Amino acid sequence: MATVDTAERTSSVAGAKLKDRVALVTGGTRGIGAAICRSLANQGATVAAGYSRDKDRAETFLRELEQLEATASVHQGNVASAEDCKRTVNEVLEQYGRLDILVNNAGITVDKPVLKMADDDWYKVLAVNLSGAFFMSKVALEHMLERGTGRIVNISSIVGQMGNIGQTNYAASKSGMFGLTRSLAREAAANLQKSGKADEHGIGLTVNAVAPGFIETEMLDTVPEKVLDKIRSQIPLGRLGRPDEVARVVHFLSADASAYITGQVWAVNGGQDM
Numbered sequence: 001m002a003t004v005d006t007a008e009r010t011s012s013v014a015g016a017k018l019k020d021r022v023a024l025v026t027g028g029t030r031g032i033g034a035a036i037c038r039s040l041a042n043q044g045a046t047v048a049a050g051y052s053r054d055k056d057r058a059e060t061f062l063r064e065l066e067q068l069e070a071t072a073s074v075h076q077g078n079v080a081s082a083e084d085c086k087r088t089v090n091e092v093l094e095q096y097g098r099l100d101i102l103v104n105n106a107g108i109t110v111d112k113p114v115l116k117m118a119d120d121d122w123y124k125v126l127a128v129n130l131s132g133a134f135f136m137s138k139v140a141l142e143h144m145l146e147r148g149t150g151r152i153v154n155i156s157s158i159v160g161q162m163g164n165i166g167q168t169n170y171a172a173s174k175s176g177m178f179g180l181t182r183s184l185a186r187e188a189a190a191n192l193q194k195s196g197k198a199d200e201h202g203i204g205l206t207v208n209a210v211a212p213g214f215i216e217t218e219m220l221d222t223v224p225e226k227v228l229d230k231i232r233s234q235i236p237l238g239r240l241g242r243p244d245e246v247a248r249v250v251h252f253l254s255a256d257a258s259a260y261i262t263g264q265v266w267a268v269n270g271g272q273d274m
């Protein structure tokens with residue numbers, strides 16, 4: 001059987017599509033975020049990876065990115081804090097002088113049936129997954145609007161499209177990202193037109209969402225194997241997805257040539273929502 005290993009997948013997408021671009025990826029040092037950083041770096045981008053707590057892991061990941069010969073840095077911050085978001089974006093602007101691509105990837109789950117869900121479980125998940133994307137986008141957008149170019153990619157979820165038992169908080173946060181994405185996309189486009197910075201042949205300022213299905217990362221560690229088996233049986237392709245399979249859509253949307261794609265939700269889910 002022909003297989004494609006990770007190294008081959010990574011090298012097959014290497015290129016210079018994002019040369020001279022600076023990207024900030026929240027939750028960028030593990031799982032899907034780490035795969036996004038690798039893939040953006042593979043396209044020549046300078047990569048700033050956000051992380052919340054694990055400094056050692058962040059430093060190890062930084063060395064990995066540097067081995068890809070990428071210019072890279074790691075930035076600690078809690079996306080649920082508006083102040084941290086502002087500081088993190090400003091650190092990147094100070095370090096590199098620009099921010100071209102923001103990927104709002106940081107996310108958490110606190111799964112419980114609704115009747116057992118404490119108010120705090122609800123607020124916590126909304127604060128990280130949805131408010132975090134809002135706080136980060138607000139600061140980044142100000143800079144991108146000034147320059148007249150940029151890319152924002154929000155990592156939502158199939159659960160935002162379909163709902164899921166035990167995930168009312170998570171599903172609401174991920175559905176919320178669709179409205180956030182489309183409204184930001186409209187505002188960005190309108191603002192550029194109004195300020196005379198919209199250029200028919202230019203890079204533009206786009207905002208899109210990616211909605212992964214179930215992807216093999218530490219986030220699924222809390223899901224019992226029996227439940228994962230059931231999920232697999234509902235996926236036409238018969239398997240969970242891999243982080244790099246999400247990352248390739250992010251670097252595609254981030255490219256200058258994707259200027260005519262905005263306000264969209266890109267599914268990467270093995271056909272689960274067909």
Ligand code: NAI
Nearest residue numbers: 027031032052078079105106107157212213214215217219
């Ligand atoms: P993960 O748990 O491995 O990574 C989550 C990342 O978010 C970590 O790097 C973590 O440090 C960061 N993070 C968490 N709270 C934070 C905070 N308050 N401030 C800053 N960073 C924080 O999970 P995974 O799977 O890589 O998830 C990445 C994104 O993809 C999440 O938004 C998740 O909801 C989404 N997603 C994941 C799916 C999956 O099946 N694994 C499916 C669909 C979407």
